Amino acid sequence: MGKTLTEKIIESHLVEGTLERGSDIAITINQTLTQDATGTMAYLQFEAIGIDRVQTELSVSYVDHNTLQSDFKNPDDHRYLQSIAAKYGIYFSRPGNGICHQLHLERFARPGRTLLGSDSHTPTGGGVGSIALGAGGLDVAAAMAGESFRLKMPQVVKVYLTGSLPDFVSAKDVILEVLRRIGVKGARSKVLEYTGPGIKTLSVPERGTITNMGTETGATTSIFPSDEITKEFLEAQERGDQWVELKPDDDAVYDETIEINLSELEPLIAEPHSPGNVKTVKELEGLKVDQVCVGSCTNSSLRDLKITANILKGKTIDLNTVLTVSAGSRQVVDHMITSGEMAYLIEAGARILENACGPCIGMGLAPKTDAISLRTFNRNFLGRSGTKSAQAYLVSPETAAVSAIEGKITDPRSFGELPTFDMPKKFMVNDNMIVPPLPSEEAKKIEIIRGPNIKPLPEFNLLPDKLEGEVLLKVEDDITTDHIMPAGAKILPLRSNIPEISKFVFNVVDESFPDRSLERGGGFIIGGENYGQGSSREHAAIAPKYLGLKAVIVKSFARIHLANLVNFGIVPLTFENKEDYATIEQGDKIEVDLLSLESGTVALKNLTKGTEIKLTHSLSETEIEVLKAGGKLPFIKKKHSK
Ligand code: MIC
Numbered sequence: 001m002g003k004t005l006t007e008k009i010i011e012s013h014l015v016e017g018t019l020e021r022g023s024d025i026a027i028t029i030n031q032t033l034t035q036d037a038t039g040t041m042a043y044l045q046f047e048a049i050g051i052d053r054v055q056t057e058l059s060v061s062y063v064d065h066n067t068l069q070s071d072f073k074n075p076d077d078h079r080y081l082q083s084i085a086a087k088y089g090i091y092f093s094r095p096g097n098g099i100c101h102q103l104h105l106e107r108f109a110r111p112g113r114t115l116l117g118s119d120s121h122t123p124t125g126g127g128v129g130s131i132a133l134g135a136g137g138l139d140v141a142a143a144m145a146g147e148s149f150r151l152k153m154p155q156v157v158k159v160y161l162t163g164s165l166p167d168f169v170s171a172k173d174v175i176l177e178v179l180r181r182i183g184v185k186g187a188r189s190k191v192l193e194y195t196g197p198g199i200k201t202l203s204v205p206e207r208g209t210i211t212n213m214g215t216e217t218g219a220t221t222s223i224f225p226s227d228e229i230t231k232e233f234l235e236a237q238e239r240g241d242q243w244v245e246l247k248p249d250d251d252a253v254y255d256e257t258i259e260i261n262l263s264e265l266e267p268l269i270a271e272p273h274s275p276g277n278v279k280t281v282k283e284l285e286g287l288k289v290d291q292v293c294v295g296s297c298t299n300s301s302l303r304d305l306k307i308t309a310n311i312l313k314g315k316t317i318d319l320n321t322v323l324t325v326s327a328g329s330r331q332v333v334d335h336m337i338t339s340g341e342m343a344y345l346i347e348a349g350a351r352i353l354e355n356a357c358g359p360c361i362g363m364g365l366a367p368k369t370d371a372i373s374l375r376t377f378n379r380n381f382l383g384r385s386g387t388k389s390a391q392a393y394l395v396s397p398e399t400a401a402v403s404a405i406e407g408k409i410t411d412p413r414s415f416g417e418l419p420t421f422d423m424p425k426k427f428m429v430n431d432n433m434i435v436p437p438l439p440s441e442e443a444k445k446i447e448i449i450r451g452p453n454i455k456p457l458p459e460f461n462l463l464p465d466k467l468e469g470e471v472l473l474k475v476e477d478d479i480t481t482d483h484i485m486p487a488g489a490k491i492l493p494l495r496s497n498i499p500e501i502s503k504f505v506f507n508v509v510d511e512s513f514p515d516r517s518l519e520r521g522g523g524f525i526i527g528g529e530n531y532g533q534g535s536s537r538e539h540a541a542i543a544p545k546y547l548g549l550k551a552v553i554v555k556s557f558a559r560i561h562l563a564n565l566v567n568f569g570i571v572p573l574t575f576e577n578k579e580d581y582a583t584i585e586q587g588d589k590i591e592v593d594l595l596s597l598e599s600g601t602v603a604l605k606n607l608t609k610g611t612e613i614k615l616t617h618s619l620s621e622t623e624i625e626v627l628k629a630g631g632k633l634p635f636i637k638k639k640h641s642k
Pocket residue numbers: 037038065118119120121134361379487534535536537
C-alpha cells in the first residue's frame with residue numbers, strides 16, 4: 001500500500017509508535033524556531049532544563065512580535081534573547097529583519113525535515129515540504145534539549161487541486177475556500193496534504209500562504225510536495241543544494257479527499273470574528289472600510305507586496321481609509337526598493353510599517369472605534385486588533401488593494417486588467433541581520449542579560465488525587481487563546497512576567513476573572529467545542545495556572561492548547577456525554593476524583609446540584625505522568641538529573 005508524503009516524513013522521524021491514526025507517536029525534531037513573544041518563556045524553560053547547547057540541527061530565535069518599544073520591557077527581552085542565542089548555539093534574527101515564518105521559509109525551511117516552532121503558524125514551512133508544527137514554548141525548549149516531540153498520529157487529507165487561479169484570485173482565496181468548506185474545527189487531528197495538477201501553478205510563497213493559514217482549520221499541519229517549483233525557489237534563495245524531490249506514492253491511501261478546482265474560485269472574505277465565517281467578496285461589496293492592512297506571515301511575500309503596489313500604482317487611496325503595509329522580510333523590502341515598486345505604495349498613501357507582525361497582533365495601528373478593518377492576515381478574533389469594537393475582515397492582497405482605493409469592500413475583478421510585474425530569478429540574499437551561533441568555547445563565556453521585566457518561572461505543586469473548587473467561568477464553543485490570554489501592545493510586553501500578565505486572563509470575556517479566581521483559591525473552567533483554538537501561546541495555560549486553575553472541562557480541545565494545559569499541570573477533561581455541559585453552571589461547587597485517571601474516565605460530583613457525571617480524556621501514559629509530576633518542566637528535569 002502506497003504512502004502519503006506526510007506518512008513518509010513522519011515515518012523517517014519516528015522514535016516511538018506506528019502510523020496508526022490516533023495512536024501516540026514521538027518524532028525527532030530537526031529544526032526549531034521561536035519568536036520573541038513566546039521565546040522569552042521558552043528560553044527561561046530551556047535554561048531551567050540545564051543543557052549546554054541546543055541539540056537540534058538548527059534552531060533560530062526571531063524577533064518580530066514585540067517590536068513597539070513604548071518602554072524598556074520589549075527591548076530588554078530582545079537583549080535577553082540575543083544573549084541566550086549566543087550562549088546556546090542558536091541563530092538570532094535581529095529586530096527589523098522580518099516575520100519568523102516568512103524568514104524561515106526564505107532562509108531555513110528544508111524539504112523532508114521536521115520543524116517545531118513556538119508559534120501556531122509554523123506550518124508555513126510546509127510550503128517547501130517540511131513537516132512543520134506549532135507547539136507551546138516548553139515543547140520547543142524540550143526539542144532544543146534533544147527530546148522528541150509527542151503527538152497523536154494525524155489522519156491525512158488529500159487536498160486535490162486542479163485548474164489554475166483566475167485573475168485577481170490568489171492563494172489566500174484557496175485557503176479561505178478550504179475554511180469555507182470545513183470551518184475552524186474541520187481539520188483537527190488531520191494533516192492537509194496538497195496534491196494534484198493545480199499545485200504546479202502555485203509558487204512556494206503562495207503555497208506558504210496556504211499552509212500558514214491551514215492552522216485556522218485546526219489542522220495539525222499542512223504540506224506541499226517538494227517539486228521543480230520548490231527547487232527553483234530554493235535555488236533562487238541560494239539553497240539549491242538543500243532540495244530533494246518529495247511526493248506521495250501514486251497509490252497513496254488518504255483518509256479523506258477535498259477537491260478544489262482553482263479555475264472556479266472567486267475572491268473570498270472572512271467576516272468578524274472568525275476566519276471560518278467565509279463569504280464571497282461580492283456578497284459584502286459596498287461596505288465602507290476605515291482601515292486596510294497588508295502584511296502578516298500569511299501575505300507579506302514579495303509577490304504579495306508587488307501585486308499590491310502595482311494595483312496602487314498611480315492611484316491615491318480613499319480619503320477616509322488608512323492603508324498600512326508591512327513586508328515579511330528585509331529581502332522583500334530590498335527588492336521593492338530596488339525595483340522602484342515601494343514608491344508606488346508610498347505615493348498612493350500607504351503607511352509603511354516595520355517588517356514585523358505589527359497590526360496583526362495589535363502591536364500598534366489599532367483601528368478607530370467601531371472601525372471596519374480589512375486585513376490580509378489570518379485571524380480576526382474579537383479584540384485582537386487592539387480595538388474591541390472594531391470589525392476585522394480577512395482578504396487577499398488583491399481585494400485589500402482595490403478596496404483601499406475605493407474606500408469600500410470591492411470585488412477586485414472590477415479593477416480592470418490585472419497589472420503585470422516581474423518576479424526575480426534570484427532573490428537578493430543578505431543574511432547580515434541573522435547572527436550565526438558562536439563556537440562552543442566562546443559561547444560558554446557569554447553572560448545572559450536579564451532586564452527587570454524578566455521574572456523567575458513560577459513553581460507549581462504535584463497533582464493531588466482529588467480536585468475541588470468552584471466553576472469560575474463557563475464559556476461557549478470556539479474560545480480562542482486570544483480570549484483566554486489576550487495579546488496587543490499593552491499585554492504582550494508582560495510575556496516574561498507571569499504574575500503581571502495573569503491580571504489580564506479572560507479580559508475580553510470577563511474582566512473579573514483573575515480576582516475571582518484568586519479569591520476562590522482557583523477552580524475550574526467549563527467550555528464547549530474546540531476550546532483553545534488559535535495561538536500556541538502557553539501563557540494561556542501558565543497564567544490561568546498561576547491564578548489557581550485546576551482543570552478545564554469541555555466538549556473538545558484544540559491540539560496545541562491541550563498540550564500546553566498538560567505541560568503546566570492543568571487537567572484537560574472532556575464530557576463523556578456532551579449534553580452534560582448544560583447541567584453545570586458558573587458558581588457550582590464541584591469535585592473531580594483523579595484516582596481513576598489511568599482508566600480513561602473520572603467522576604465529577606456537582607456538590608451544588610447534587611448530581612454526578614462522567615468525564616473522559618485523550619491523555620497518553622506519558623501525559624498522565626507529566627500531569628502527576630506537576631508539569632513538563634519538573635518531569636524533564638527529573639529525567640535529565642537521572
Ligand atoms: C498569533 O498569531 O496569535 C501569535 C501571536 O503569533 C501566536 C503566538 C503568540 O501568542 O505569541 C501564535 O500564532 O501562536
